Amino acid sequence: MRLPRPDPPTFGQLVLAPFSQGDRTWLRAQVTDGTRDMMPPLHQATVKRITTHGMVIRGTETIARSGNAKSRTSQHPQTWWVMVWTGQAINDMEGEDPLDELADRQAFWTATGAFKRTKPPDRE
Helix, strand or coil: CCCCCCCCCHHHEEEEEEEEEECCCEEEEEEEEECCCCCCEEEEEEEEEEEEEEEEEEEEEEEEEECCCCCEEEEEEEEEECCCCHHHHHHHHCCCHHHHHHHHHHHHHHHCCCCCCCCCCCCC
């Protein structure tokens, strides 16, 4: 089964830091441009996998249902695929759509039952 194509990438700085509210503390993941959030943060974030070019982070996005500070919120499980743009990543992805390439690798690893850092067979 192929997963749906993710949203277009958001570029920024990844910040993973403890966040406290009342007597609870958890890890919060944020993507910022240095001064503001580029997307809603993930609460109760967990790094699920670290790879050569990035990581997978899961958590919960909390959205206020109205502009009121005391309004009810809705919570949505989210998974972020974080790609770190190193020189090697740029060389590996040259001429490719990185999202298609990552989806192909995930399908290959899932189909073979192995999570190796090898490149799947070329697409036809």
